Amino acid sequence: MASKTDNYQRLEQELAKITHMRNIGMIAHWDAATGLPKESVASRNEEIATFSAVIHEMSTSGKIGQLIDASQDEVDYLDEWQKSNLAFTKKSYDSQICISSDIQHEFSLASSASEFAWRQARANNDFKLLIPYLDRVFNAVRKIADLQSQKLKKSSMDVLIDSFDPGRTSSEISDVFNVLKAQLPALTEKIIQKQKGEKVIALSKPIDEASQRAIGLKIMETMGFNMDRGRLDKSVHPFCIGSNDDVRLTTRYDENNFISSLFGVIHETGHGLYQQNLPAKYRNQPVGGPLGMAFHESQSLIMEMQAGTCQQFTQFLAKLLKDDFAFSGPEYSEENLYKLVTRVKPSFIRVDADEVTYPLHIILRFEIEKTILEDNMKAAELPELWNSKMQQYLGIVPKTDSDGCMQDIHWPSGWLGYFPSYTNGAIIANMLMRAAKGKYSEIDSELNKGSFQSLNKYLNDNLRQYGSSKLSADLLKASTGHDSVQPNMFIDYLQDKYL
Incomplete structure (x- = not known):
């Protein structure tokens, strides 16, 4: 017999998989910042970018969207934590669904490459080295913020701030x-x-x-x-x-x-x-x-x-x-x-x-x-x-x-x-x-x-x-x-x- 919160329970299972993937992605990032060999940088940039794109695809999949929608019909049977979890998930989904996997991959690749370039540029006080990497990052951020601004009907700056400090303008x-x-x-x-x-x-x-x-x-x-x-x-x-x-x-x-x-x-x-x-x-x-x-x-x-x-x-x-x-x-x-x-x-x-x-x-x-x-x-x-x-x-x-x-x-x-x-x-x-x-x-x-x-x-x-x-x-x-x-x-x- 199906549970009255069957769709929500399946949503939690999918969210747990995404959380596990994010956790592994963070450890890959930590490894890159603390002990990555110099000649491994290029491949790690690609790996982190690909991993980020996969997580984005999972987070914005049709399956997740359908489970979020179906879970709305089960709200009366959810406790307060579950209701908050559903609301938080829907907000995140709405802000990410307008970003394609290609755009997310470009942002990830640009930021990974820029971060590695920054370490060398700062050590050598060579800002010129960093300029093209930074411009690529700025362009990617502006593109994402603009898409989210149109989707969410608020300014690009508010979109970026909310991503780090929810609810702040x-x-x-x-x-x-x-x-x-x-x-x-x-x-x-x-x-x-x-x-x-x-x-x-x-x-x-x-x-x-x-x-x-x-x-x-x-x-x-x-x-x-x-x-x-x-x-x-x-x-x-x-x-x-x-x-x-x-x-x-x-x-x-x-x-x-x-x-x-x-x-x-x-x-x-x-x-x-x-x-x-x-x-x-x-x-x-x-x-x-x-x-x-x-x-x-x-x-x-x-x-x-x-x-x-x-x-x-x-x-x-x-x-x-x-x-x-x-x-x-x-x-x-x-x-x-x-x-x-x-x-x-x-x-x-x-x-x-x-x-x-x-x-x-x-x-x-x-x-x-x-x-x-x-x-x-x-x-x-x-x-x-x-x-x-x-x-x-x-x-x-x-x-x-x-x-x-x-x-x-x-x-x-x-x-x-x-x-x-x-x-x-x-x-x-x-x-x-x-x-x-x-x-x-x-x-x-x-x-x-x-x-x-x-x-x-x-x-x-x-x-x-x-x-x-x-x-x-x-x-x-x-x-x-x-x-x-x-x-x-x-x-x-x-x-x-x-x-």
Whole structure:
């Protein structure tokens, strides 16, 4: 006898196959970024592009479409998780069905080739090498965004943003960013003036890669990351990738700046904790995945900035470095380490920026993305526009493109529309920490001992466990008490912390 949800059950079976394929695709990408032999690049580009096209074909097949339609008649018999899963799947299907396999293959091939070219171009500071690859990616992204814009009846920019941050619009992002643009420059100057009188000791002794890795692994353990379901490796650009049961993290090492590597590890571990604590029951369904990159970045930034740069955690870090790694001297005192991790100064590299100037790095990228998409800007024009906006927002101009428009992997990888999630994520992270401390007053004293127990419990109970079962505004309300991103709350936090 047929079940009243027979079509929906068959849909879940098909979605599980697609999820498994995506998981394998992510591991192929991780392998390419961490250990691929030089002469294997061309074949891997083709393999990743083909794999992506196959997944796209499966996701937009007539079979999936028919099962989605048939499942609509079974909604009354579905539980809330199943209803959310069906809605999420239909939204994804509608956004992808207008893209042919040929177009998807071209995007995948263009982005894979561009990402590999970017690694060489950045290492050699050779932007000219990257130009044709970037133009190919930009053209592919514009073509896809235009098709989806026509299908979904919204702007190309909103289409791209929604793909990374479901439910968010470019106008909403502009409203948030306008508040930051109006207040951050003056706030930054006040903090810089205040910090001028502080004595800070630079970390002068090089720390080898093996020691940095050992420190990173120890911190991952204290944060609650399960190494039996994940690992840490090295790459040009730190990232987190993989499935709920196989989370791959990477960082990069600089012997003269171990703090950069360590906080890269803390950031990516925040991503990893989100992945590892998503609802296990729905691990093979869209509803069991993370709800976009703004929430994903909130999970990394609550660990890196809200917890990692607070005085309590810095006290723990100083004790750990002394007791477990024999780091001695005034430069490793808790007071000096805190000054180092809260130093505010305009800088060229986004991932190393302090949390006060960081949003300005994102705002300039968001504005450039709109120019790329809406004005058909060519890659060759990128350095000049980048440098002018760096001057406008941060008052500095990079001497090389490697420290400028080539520093990020996102555009070579075709991820236009991703960047706003970082700053929205930073604001959400602050909102989450306020809510978490309101429920668990012991969070500060626990961080002082290197414990993330109460913080992780709050995040598990109020955000991670919901996967993608809620709309963005509803998940934000459930986890922070607010249904929209609060930039003024973030400004108040920065003023309290730094002034």
